Amino acid sequence: MVASKPTVNDVASHAGVSLATVDRVVNGRPGVRTVTIERVNKSINELGYIRDTAAANLARRRLYRFTFMIPNTDSGFFDSLASQIEAQTGVLSTERTALEIKRITAFDSHSVVIALDSLDNKATDGVALIAPETATVRDAIGRARARGIVVVALISDLPSSLRNHFVGIDNRSAGQTAAQLLGRFIKADKGSILLLINSRLARDHLERRHGFDMIMSEHFPQFKVLPSIEARDDTELLETVLPNAFNEWDDIKGVYASMSSNKGLIDFLGNRSDDLMVIAHELTPLSRNALQRGVFDALISQDTGHIVRSAVRLMRATIEAVPYNALQERIRIDIFMKENLPPEP
């Protein structure tokens, strides 16, 4: 009964013009008189025409080629990100989008710069990047963009060069969330809190620390937050650094591990049995297991599937110069406890 959606054909006949002209107007292509444009737009409004993007993509047959640059660190989180990218590859091939993964050396601007400069703008339309915020990286991003490659920041923001082109959680809020949970979980009425980060160059970890400190000093002044330990996702490094910390400070009641590889920490904590409260980041097979065994008390996480899909949408929107609602696409800060863990993939 309900007339089906109007198509370009309906608009064309209603406006008394040809298909081609309607197409020109709809896609804002040049070569149409203003009066004609107005006539077509009038018909579009009157008929309530909405473009069928699926059909458009089919006809257009444009292929988007995107590269994801992921640190090659031994981290379940980046592995999960990579596997999500692979998982999306199948789905996206239907949407004329091809994804490629390039592993770069972690915490190394130079590696990022080389990877970025070697990008062929004939074979790559966009790149999603996890990188430290340094001057050389910023310059390389500028060069890639000058060659017409769209660049977005993943996980860790690069506001100096990629304003509004960031896909990831609000890390300050993540740090605040961790602080609130940890502060409430710790039963003792005083003590120290240990904070582990990847690297002082990583903006995401700095932001988390800021958020964490803010809540701690405001709501839990009875706890003392120790200086951050830089762990660099380095399991061996942690093997020496952690015992030292616990020797030096004998009243540690909580740990906030903001880094992306938890192996060293879990190994260390697994051998202890005290009432330490531990909050870590990112849901991975390792951290899931630690949560289930009670080694971790909660996890702050971000959905890697969401991140990948959002990054793709952001790159496409940028290329097509259509709006992208960053607020709406904002990645959630997930809180996981043993009880609300999602099923294993």
Added chain:
Amino acid sequence: MVASKPTVNDVASHAGVSLATVDRVVNGRPGVRTVTIERVNKSINELGYIRDTAAANLARRRLYRFTFMIPNTDSGFFDSLASQIEAQTGVLSTERTALEIKRITAFDSHSVVIALDSLDNKATDGVALIAPETATVRDAIGRARARGIVVVALISDLPSSLRNHFVGIDNRSAGQTAAQLLGRFIKADKGSILLLINSRLARDHLERRHGFDMIMSEHFPQFKVLPSIEARDDTELLETVLPNAFNEWDDIKGVYASMSSNKGLIDFLGNRSDDLMVIAHELTPLSRNALQRGVFDALISQDTGHIVRSAVRLMRATIEAVPYNALQERIRIDIFMKENLPPEP
């Protein structure tokens, strides 16, 4: 350089058959000799063909009409669900799917039965249902299905009639999560905990209570969980019931509000100032505000957008008789605190 994805045409010529035959095989339609089927499948595998669903839908031009039956209770949660359905309507019109909302009387099987029986199977392909688990509802679901209408349960499972056709959170886990949070948040070393539910007929609330009790007795035996109060999303009822409860039990240290309308509870708590810990369900404008003001300490929630999209995918998959990965589509149990609230919509 990379040859583009193979199409039905490639498969057809590779297998030495026509387009129509490939289509028959791909879609499992009858009327093809077994040998031919095998030949086509062989080509499909060799070429790595994957069906372009966008093009398929375009050609198929089938329209799916789905109805969502939502309780008409004064609840921000159901409103949010309804607005998500409306929001999806635009997007889905592109995917040849039309959504309709029908508000039914809350907690009333009779209303559900009437709505279900009045569904025209010529105008409706599927219905997503929030309903109590009663015999009359089960029978009405049976009749709708007999008429060829696909039925799925939303939010609250109806396992007796809709095995594997449920979209919502695992409510037992949700109750466990609430218990774990509440138990950890409460600083006192003993006291009572108040539990509020919608209705004893609502399976979701029963499951939450079970999960809650399980964790409480196992990990927090020092707290006493009081009998559930049935609140029926009725603000006025709560106005009398809550003061009574707090008079009768003067050592209440925590509240777990499992119902979907929090208005009455917030009004009541807003006038008190004690160290009560409160965990409620569902992120709505009201509960968001309560969280921000510190009236609530945490929220257990489920993403209404996800639920709507998942329900649509489940109904479509059922109609097309293609597999639906319930595990993969499982709705997350979200935990929100003041610090990790998503931006307002």
Added chain:
DNA sequence: TTGAAAGCGGTACCAG
């Protein structure tokens, strides 16, 4: 049991 051909809603090239 199979194939040819006409679309689905758009896009893009080529003429006029």
Added chain:
DNA sequence: CTGGTACCGCTTTCAA
């Protein structure tokens, strides 16, 4: 500036 038309990848009559 505008129109005609041949596709895009797949489905669906209608005949053979």
